[in-house]
Amino acid sequence: MTEPLLSVRDLCVDYVTPQGPVRAVDRVSFDLQPGEILGLAGESGSGKSTLAQALLRILPPPAVIRGGEVRFEGRDLLSLEETELRRVRWSRISMVFQSAMDALNPVLKVGAQIVDTLQAHTDLGTDRARERAAELLEQVGIPRARLDAYAHQLSGGQRQRVGIALALALEPELVILDEPTTALDVIVEREILQEIRQLQRARRFAVLFITHDLTRMLQFSDRVAILYAGRLAEIGPASVLGSAPRHPYTQGLLRAFPSLHDAPGVVRTSIPGAPPSLASPPAGCRFAPRCAQAMPRCSTTGPALVDIGPGHRVDCRLLD
Amino acid sequence: MSGPLHAPRMGPIELLWDAVRSDRRALSGAIILAVFLAVAVFGPHIVGDATALVGIPLQPPSWEHWLGTNGQGQDVFAQLVVGTRVSLAIGFTVGLLVVLVGALVGVPAGYFGGKVDGALSGLANVFLVLPGLPLAIVIAAYLPSGPVTLGLVLVVTGWAWNARVLRSQALALRRRDFVAAARVSGESRLRILAVEVLPNMTSVIVAQVIGSTVYAIGAQVGLEFLGLGDVSAVTWGTNLYWAQNDSALLTGAWWTFAPTGLCVALVGFALTQLNAGFDEITNPRLRLERAWRTFLGDRGRGVERSTPVVRDHD
Numbered sequence: 304m305t306e307p308l309l310s311v312r313d314l315c316v317d318y319v320t321p322q323g324p325v326r327a328v329d330r331v332s333f334d335l336q337p338g339e340i341l342g343l344a345g346e347s348g349s350g351k352s353t354l355a356q357a358l359l360r361i362l363p364p365p366a367v368i369r370g371g372e373v374r375f376e377g378r379d380l381l382s383l384e385e386t387e388l389r390r391v392r393w394s395r396i397s398m399v400f401q402s403a404m405d406a407l408n409p410v411l412k413v414g415a416q417i418v419d420t421l422q423a424h425t426d427l428g429t430d431r432a433r434e435r436a437a438e439l440l441e442q443v444g445i446p447r448a449r450l451d452a453y454a455h456q457l458s459g460g461q462r463q464r465v466g467i468a469l470a471l472a473l474e475p476e477l478v479i480l481d482e483p484t485t486a487l488d489v490i491v492e493r494e495i496l497q498e499i500r501q502l503q504r505a506r507r508f509a510v511l512f513i514t515h516d517l518t519r520m521l522q523f524s525d526r527v528a529i530l531y532a533g534r535l536a537e538i539g540p541a542s543v544l545g546s547a548p549r550h551p552y553t554q555g556l557l558r559a560f561p562s563l564h565d566a567p568g569v570v571r572t573s574i575p576g577a578p579p580s581l582a583s584p585p586a587g588c589r590f591a592p593r594c595a596q597a598m599p600r601c602s603t604t605g606p607a608l609v610d611i612g613p614g615h616r617v618d619c620r621l622l623d
Numbered sequence: 624m625s626g627p628l629h630a631p632r633m634g635p636i637e638l639l640w641d642a643v644r645s646d647r648r649a650l651s652g653a654i655i656l657a658v659f660l661a662v663a664v665f666g667p668h669i670v671g672d673a674t675a676l677v678g679i680p681l682q683p684p685s686w687e688h689w690l691g692t693n694g695q696g697q698d699v700f701a702q703l704v705v706g707t708r709v710s711l712a713i714g715f716t717v718g719l720l721v722v723l724v725g726a727l728v729g730v731p732a733g734y735f736g737g738k739v740d741g742a743l744s745g746l747a748n749v750f751l752v753l754p755g756l757p758l759a760i761v762i763a764a765y766l767p768s769g770p771v772t773l774g775l776v777l778v779v780t781g782w783a784w785n786a787r788v789l790r791s792q793a794l795a796l797r798r799r800d801f802v803a804a805a806r807v808s809g810e811s812r813l814r815i816l817a818v819e820v821l822p823n824m825t826s827v828i829v830a831q832v833i834g835s836t837v838y839a840i841g842a843q844v845g846l847e848f849l850g851l852g853d854v855s856a857v858t859w860g861t862n863l864y865w866a867q868n869d870s871a872l873l874t875g876a877w878w879t880f881a882p883t884g885l886c887v888a889l890v891g892f893a894l895t896q897l898n899a900g901f902d903e904i905t906n907p908r909l910r911l912e913r914a915w916r917t918f919l920g921d922r923g924r925g926v927e928r929s930t931p932v933v934r935d936h937d
Binding site for chain 1: 910911912913914915916918919928929930931932933934935
């Protein structure tokens with residue numbers, strides 16, 4: 304295997320509350336190869352967005368990164384100085400935010416925002432930058448005449464496309480998609496994901512794709528990581544996880560999602576219970592209280608990812 | 624790590640005390656202000672009649688007269704203490720009234736818009752164009768002199784800027800989704816204004832009250848210094864007026880004006896310091912950030928842009 308583009312080791316993130324710190328991301332490790340699409344799934348509050356924002360260190364207070372390593376192109380982002388970090392942000396790692404409406408400045412024309420981004424990191428002249436902005440818009444399927452539109456004049460799908468154009472403006476090596484299609488309908492969602500896929504094939508950038516839509520993620524990603532209550536439950540190739548998941552949580556998730564190809568009469572089953580409070584998580588495996596296959600030692604031993612296949616690791620005592 | 628995540632419920636007073644206690648600046652402001660308030664309430668009963676002629680005029684400070692005597696032979700310390708009550712009373716009353724009038728005009732203007740805004744904004748704009756201090760001097764010169772007149776003059780000339788600021792706040796808030804949600808849920812317009820919109824402005828309003836109070840104390844002392852107050856009353860401003868009248872600067876009688884000037888400056892300082900504490904009460908997010916800052920301690924300095932990294936072995 305080649306040197307990974309991004310290598311996260313034992314990353315821990317706390318939210319500091321008046322009652323003490325709450326661990327939102329707990330010892331998460333994974334690698335991302337150049338040009339690879341890694342899906343990151345989990346329910347609300349599982350730490351997906353926290354993890355993504357911690358990589359760029361853009362988490363607002365009261366978040367604190369408590370340990371670990373984030374190596375990107377050979378450098379540890381967690382020990383970079385402010386100025387070096389700023390150079391990495393957007394030009395090497397960019398992000399498409401959940402809400403395009405909030406990510407675009409309402410009083411600036413979208414073209415101006417792309418031009419600003421280009422000029423902040425390169426020495427392009429205004430005319431060249433505008434031309435480049437127009438090309439970027441066309442790449443994401445927006446006519447160049449829309450350079451002079453304001454965010455409120457665009458539809459939700461168009462705004463999200465502008466967000467994608469902005470993210471690709473500086474040809475980054477890694478693009479983080481933080482639930483980029485949550486606010487869109489399924490048809491627009493599909494179009495946009497296909498477009499990202501095409502651009503990704505042409506430009507060979509890596510993608511960290513965050514979503515709670517497991518089906519979408521399995522279609523879109525090369526590999527998939529499942530987060531549960533701040534911990535990595537299972538990570539592996541999308542094809543393997545989709546057909547033969549090994550963690551009881553992943554299995555439960557997949558059983559709960561309907562599929563067009565199900566035989567008639569298949570009954571969907573949900574996972575009983577609710578995720579634990581991160582303020583007082585269960586000892587041992589965090590999924591144990593909801594797990595049908597839990598054994599006594601599940602609630603005592605801490606996390607230990609077990610290698611069970613090529614690139615496939617599972618945090619489950621059943622597989623020891 | 625255990626226990627419920629939600630903080631114990633606290634009333635506004637407890638929140639205020641909690642915020643003030645944990646912020647060194649707010650605490651210093653609160654202590655200074657508390658001393659002045661105590662002096663204003665109890666002082667006059669202790670020092671007795673400040674207008675009594677107690678000795679030879681213009682004595683320098685001594686054990687008998689802590690801050691010496693003024694040009695009439697009155698005790699400067701007693702005058703300072705008695706003056707505190709009137710000056711602070713006018714200052715706080717005017718500070719509150721200025722913002723109250725400003726809110727009554729500005730908030731409906733911004734929230735309702737249209738004709739209401741046209742009329743109310745027009746009114747505020749007229750008062751903004753009037754030059755405040757000269758107008759105050761003219762009005763004060765024509766009305767019967769006294770603390771009430773003075774307060775009235777300051778409210779009339781001071782409210783418009785606050786109205787302007789609150790109008791723009793209301794304008795921004797009325798387009799927010801939670802206001803639309805409140806409207807859809809059938810809340811009346813006045814209730815939305817009072818319960819949904821106003822609490823979002825608390826920090827601005829408190830800052831305005833504090834700023835206006837500082838302004839009111841300064842302007843009132845200034846007007847009285849010019850002789851536009853009731854010169855027979857004992858206030859900080861008339862103290863300065865009489866010091867000037869007795870040529871204190873020429874004769875070098877610094878004790879007749881320096882302590883008063885210092886008090887005016889100290890009250891202004893204390894109020895400004897206190898403002899920092901109020902921000903936290905009105906903004907729940909800042910309250911949470913306090914735990915974060917405490918946790919980071921010295922490591923938190925200068926890292927406000929990127930998420931800080933704190934390893935256990937640090």
